Amino acid sequence: MGLINVNSFVAGQWLPADDGARPIASAVTGEPLATAGQASLDTQAMIEFARTKGGPALRAMTFHDRARMLKALALELGKFKDELYALSYTTGATKPDSMIDIDGGIGTMMVYASKGRREMPDGHIYVDGELEMLSRGGTFVGQHVATSLKGVAVHINAFNFPVWGMLEKLAPTLLAGMPAIVKPATATCHVTEQCVRRMVESGILPEGAVQLVSGGLGDLLDRLDYQDVVGFTGSAKTALMLRSSPHLLENSVRFVAEQDSLNASVLGPDVTPGSPEFDILVKEVVREMTAKAGQKCTAIRRIIVPQALIGPVGDAVAGKLSTIRIGDPALETTRMGALASAAQKADVLDKASRIAAECRQLAGDQDAFAVDGADKAKGAFVAPMLFACDDPDAAEAVHSVEAFGPVATLMPYRDLPHAGQLMNRGKGSLVASVITHDPAVARSLLIDAGAAHGRIYVNNRDSAKEATGHGSPLPHMVHGGPGRAGGGEELGGIRGVMHYMQRTAVQGSPDIISGITGTWIKGAARPKSPVHPFTRTFDELEIGDTIEAGPRVVTLEDIEHFAHFTGDTFYAHMDEEAAKANPFFPGRVAHGYLLLSFAAGLFVEPAPGPVLANTGLDGLKFMKPVSPGDAISVQLTVKRKTRRTDEYGEVRWHVAVLNQDGDDVAEYELHTMNAYEK
Template sequence: MSLLEINSFAAGSWIAPGTGAREIENAVSGEVMARAGNDGLDAQAMLDHAVNIGGPNLRAMTFHDRARMLKALAAHLNEKKQALYDLSFATGATQADHMIDIDGGIGTMFVFASKGRREMPDAHVYLDGDVEQLSRSGSFLGQHICTPMRGAAVHINAFNFPVWGMLEKLAPTLLAGMPAIVKPATATCYVTELAVRIMLESGLLPEGALQLVTGGLGDMLDRLTCQDMVSFTGSADTALKLRSAPHILKNSIRFVAEQDSLNASILGPDATPGTPEFDLFVKEVHREMTAKAGQKCTAIRRIMAPQAQVDAVIEALSARLSKTVIGDPRAETTRMGALVSNSQKRDVLEKAQILGAEAERVFGDPENFDVQGADADKGAFLPPMLFHCADPDGAQRVHDTEAFGPVSTIMGYRDLDHAVALVNRGGGSLVASVITHDPEVAREVALGAGAFHGRIYFNNRDSMKESTGHGSPLPHMVHGGPGRAGGGEELGGVRGVMHYMQRTAIQGSPDILTAIGRQWVPGAAEKDGGAHPFTRNFHELEIGETLHTPLRQVTLEDIETFAHFTGDTFYAHMDEDAAQRNPFFPGRVAHGYLLISFAAGMFVEPNEGPVLANTGLDNLRFMKPVQSGDSIKVRLTVKKKTPRNEEYGEVRWHVTLTNQDGELVAEYDLLTMNAFQS
């Protein structure tokens, strides 16, 4: 069988393996199947290609353009994923494991595409937070903005997720407008290379947006500037070596790390045998020990159970593990495949031996286990191994040694404080989980352990049918953790995009801030569109276009009619004496919602037109009460425009209500959907 030649894609060209190429073995058969790596790659040329071609091409697109690109890329990968499945079996992964890696990665791209369209502007500048008033009159203001960094994002990924590991970094990077250079782990880079080929051949990516290094990076990290970034997933030792390099430190180059961690799961004191929570706990631990053969950065390495339940957990978990079929990952009956390589198998056995000095192996014999459909001696197979540590307080290695495979250690705790102390001894993790039906248990663990863990996953009978599992990082939530876990964060929706952008404090006049952010700021110039703004379609409306209404008087009859019609007869509107005793009111006042209703009637254009729907109000505040006899007028200004699909977009209007003396009465943002065509 001929070897697969795993190429790199550098500066617009595919480059075959050359000097320094490394052989890659099939995890199932142990046979050499591919070679990858090239010491001749021109690192500076790759960086220049990203900076001079990829960056400008991406930054020319708006956030929405890039979000649409991500959606199209995800859809294209989804159509081609069978080829990724077929190749990925050689990594030892089962079909169920493919769903985590390949489908999970594609799903992550879809989520970032959606969030980019819904939570980011159709613009080139992202506004971070509200406008800050820096002067008394409002003529000098501040605003934080985020713009794409002007360098390249170097992604160094781990072997266990050759597709998800790439896409979960790539999606927020491209959405931010920054080009990426992807360096997968060599052991599984052949799957990553195929995914990159599929994306590049789609024609959806602008030139220079994505490059691939299959093998070593050479001296690339020594050539980075303050505009570049490194995002790393892997071991704590490698992360320390890379992030502490003098060049990285001297130039303050951003370095985000997601490292190995001793993730833990706690069985709540209320979750006794026979409860749904006990069964759920056993199921979760089993899944985390066997999915991807335990080669997950979020897998459960330490199991905490009430001392009285330790034996029951060992018995139940061992029974479930004994039914796990190990073998050829292509077989439908296989539930756990091989580790990624025989070298990884040896590493796991070495770490298991270290754990064995402090804990007793109570399930799984690496010298005696069944493998179906494959050669156990040639392939990188291991059985699930469960250890029991009888003295977790006196132990050290069970709290600092990770066997990156199907290995976990159970230990007992005396009370919840003890459980929290044990779970925190990992020195920082990506995730801890708690299976409990007691909200107070959840609160106590969150307060006691939150500072040590990037994510805490709670589950019980109420959420178990829809929960995603202890080991599932979701693109909506941050993925990372303090201390040993690397101190970084990935994913987390738009938070993940911000890693690839620079936050800058902008200071200036309202007109300056409006021009930079493409969002109208109070105090900036207003525009007269001529016709009523509700008669003008989405594209015709301009930022700052404003309508001023005449005054309308509010009468006592208005207040009482509104009170009886709505049922809102609160004393401040109906009882003069009671209202005067209230420190906020001078006497009977108009309902705030009456004023909002009047405002709509004052600025609305009633005839059929491009305004399709009122979809809500944001940031509503009432500043000054209105009494009968007072008058109000409205200012309606186009604040922001956001396309939503091919037919219409969202218009955000800034609305202010002032009284006859020009004093501000109420303020809010009105949201409407406006057609592109009148």
Template sequence: MSLKQISSFAAGQWVAPGAGARTIASAITGEPFATAGNDALDVQAMLAHARDVGGPALRRLTFHERAKMLKALAQALSERKQALYDLSFETGATQKDHLIDIDGGIGTMFVFASKGRREMPDGHVYLDGDVEQLSRNGTFLGQHVCTPLQGVAVHINAFNFPVWGMLEKLAPTLLAGVPAIVKPATNSCYVTELAVRIMLDSGILPDGALQLVSGGLGDMLDHLTCQDVVSFTGSADTAMKLRQNPVIVTNSVRFVAEQDSLNASILGPDAAPGTPEFDLFVKEVVREMTTKAGQKCTAIRRIIAPEAQVEALIAAISAKLAQTTIGDPRLDGTRMGALVSNGQKADVLAKASLIGQEAERVFGDPDAFEVIGADAEKGAFVPPMLFHCADPDAARHVHDTEAFGPVSTIMGYRDLDHAIALANRGQGSLVTSLITHDPEVARQVVMGAAAFNGRIYINDRDSMQESTGHGSPLPHMVHGGPGRAGGGEEMGGVRGVKHYMQRTALQGSPRMLATIGRKWIPGAPEIQGPAHPFTRKFGELQIGETLHTAPRTITLDDIEHFAHFTGDTFYAHMNEDAAARNPFFPGRVAHGYLLLSFAAGLFVEPNEGPVLANTGLDGLRFMKPVVAGDSIKVRLSVKQKTRRTDDYGEVRWHVTLTNQDDEKVAEYELLTMNAY
């Protein structure tokens, strides 16, 4: 039987395995089935191709165009999911595991595509935060902006998630406008290679935006600059070696690491047997031990429970683990497949033996377990193993040794402070979960343990039906952790995109900043349009196009009619003496919402036109009270435009209300949808 040839994609060409290639064995049979790697890859040509071809092509696109590109890539992968499933079985993963890796990765790409359209501008510069007024009269301002790095992102991924591990890094990278060179772990690189082929064959990506190294990187890291990023997932030992590369240190190359993590799950003191929380805790532990055969960076390694509940937990967890069928992942009856390789099997057994020096194995015998549809000796199969550590305070290995497989250790705590101290012994985790129905318990754990965790997952009977699980990083939320977990961050919505951009502090006049950011700022030039702005289509409106209205006088009858009509008879509007005693008002004042209503009456064009809908307002502030006899007028300016579909776009209007003395009385941003 000939071996599958797993190629690299370098500088626009597919390169077959060559000198230095490694043989990859099936996790199920232990038999060789593929080969990957080529020591002759021209890594400098790959870097140049990314920087000189891929980078400029991506930066020419707006954030929205890149977001559309991500959506199209996700759709292309969705159409070929079955091929990815079929190949991924060789990694030892079951069909349920595929849903986490393949469907989860595609879903992550869809989320970033959506966030790119909804939360980022249809432009090339991302405005980070509000404008800062740096001078008395507002002629000198500050604004933080983010622009794409002009280098390449080198993604070094782990073996356990060959699709999700790539896409969760790739989506924010491409959305930022930075090309990527993806280097998957060799043991499962054949699945990544197929996913890359699907994306490249789709014709969606510009040349140079994505390259693939199946095998070793060679000396690629020796040629990086301050414009490049290395994003690594794997062991702490490997991360340490890469961090210490002299070029990475000298050139201050951004280095993001997600590495070893002794994640914990805490059972709250209120979650006794018979409660929904106790049953939920058992379910979460068993799922995290057996999903992907425990080969998850977020899996539960330490089970922390009240001392009084340890015995009951061991019994309940063991009973559920006993129902776990182990075997060929392609079989419908298999609930847990194999580890990725026999080398990984040897490593897990060695680490479990180390943990066994401090804890008693109470479930799972690696020398006596049943495997269905496969040979336990030839394949990389191990049973789930549960240990009990009777003295977690004296233990060391259970808090610093990660057996990257279906291995977990239960330990008892005396009180909640003790539970927090035990969780923090991990010295930095990706996630700690807490199962409790007591919000005060949750608050205490967060206050005590959040500093040691990238994520804290809290679940109970109220959220259990919709919760995503202890071990599920979500693209909306930060994934990473301090200390032992690597100190890096991934995903987190737009936060993840900014990891591949440079934040720069701009200083200048309103005109300068408005032109750079494509967003009008008070003090920037106003444009007089040829007609009322509400009569002009989305594509016709210009940033800074402004309407100044005639004034309207506010009368006491207006205030009283509005109060009785709406039912808002708050004393500040209706009682002169009471209003005068209020330190904020000189006497009876107009309702703020009356002012907004009158403002709309001043600037709205009533006839049918391109304005399709008012979708809300942001940042409303009332600056100065308006009393009967005052007048108000409005300045309405086109602040920002965001195209949503081919038929319409969102217009953000800056609205300022001033009184007869030109003093601001209110300010807000109005959102409308306008026909294109």
């Protein structure tokens, strides 16, 4: 097979590598594999194409449209996993490694597709947080909202995850309505290019939504402005160089970084050899050292254990590492493949030698290990290296040098405060794991070390079967960390989407805010529905449509019957003297749930119609007691509508229960599923 010519996708055109291309070698054989890069790129054309084509097309779509697009893309990419695996082998990744990258990236897109449909509106404005009352009379209110930025997101990705690294940034970016220019690391960009090619060929993406740079970015970053975003994954050194650009600083270009991280795993003082937690730590450490050959930003670099367990843990981990079969990643028997390149191998060995200068080496003789199915001298193979640092307080390299490969250091702690101090010596990490069965241990370490970590993963015998692993960032949770880890946050559900949107405080009357957000708020107009709202389809209902019903007098007989029927004979409902002694009640009062039942009886339309089901309620508040003889009425208002399936959508209703004086006695949000028009 000839050399792969890795293309860039620029302004809707595929451009082959040219005289400016750089060579890419196979991580397994060391032989030339591909070339990538162009002598020059029309970077302004790329930006304009994204801003004038991709941006408007994406912003014309609702959040739900974009979510459906993400799902379709994920399903489409799932058809081509085998061809992506085949390319991934050339980067040194085994089949399980490739699944972390490729299946993990596709899965991340699916999660964002689901969250976009469940947690965002079928519209163009995202409501962020609760309504703020800015005036005593309620005629002036405030609401935070978010809208799509009008620029382009430039994603600079690392070499270790050529698919997941791209898709985990693309998913929230596209969901936000922003186009992206993707710049993968050159060493593995041939895998990324094939993934982008499949997305483009699917026809699912609007024109200009995604572009690809295989090679150098040229002067692209110097052309960005305040509406653009740079998302970076890589070394702290490169991140500092990029984010310090005078142009980015002068134009306040958003820069989201995920970079170096000396992650730690801590074994609790409650753990003993032979316990489930001891075995969990050993398994986690070995997996994190060898998965992707340790080339994971979340991999365990420091293993912090009680002083008495240094020997047992060291023996157990070293013993497991000695059984790891290293070789051609395409072989089913291979447990650990090669590093991504010869340059990466040289860097890892150099960093490991700096760590070795202040440690004892427990495993990883680079002269003694064997490689299956490949030439050890030509491929980027290394043996997993385990070191022991007996005096971690005096050591420096173990807390400051990251060998981005299968390298970890074992070190002792005296007590929990000391363990927390050692965790924090990394000066900011993406993740730390705590292996303990004692909640007090987990709480103590979180208090001591939480400020220096983006994620704390706690595992023990109760969660081990379903726990996802120390090194697995999940799209639902924040992926990022303070300090050395970059100070940014990727993923984290809808938090990740907000990187590509502008949060704006909108102030005005209830009618104005309701009109902007598409959500009825208290104080906004409530036109009376000409017919019962339950007889109107999802499409016929309008925000603010209201029905008023009642009154109904609540009698003492009603209260007593409800108490005996349900078994709720709480004294406030049954004992006049005791109720009067309570500062909240004037005497015997109606049950709150009796009021809800009566309210439903007042507003319900019993005949079959578009309302298919009542699926729950939120925000229930009892605001004023109802005494025997009081009369209640109800106001039912369409608050928000969200399409859910091809057959029905969700309607959220504001329900206010009032007494004879017009005072609110209860309030809640009712959820129903309503059919569309036939």
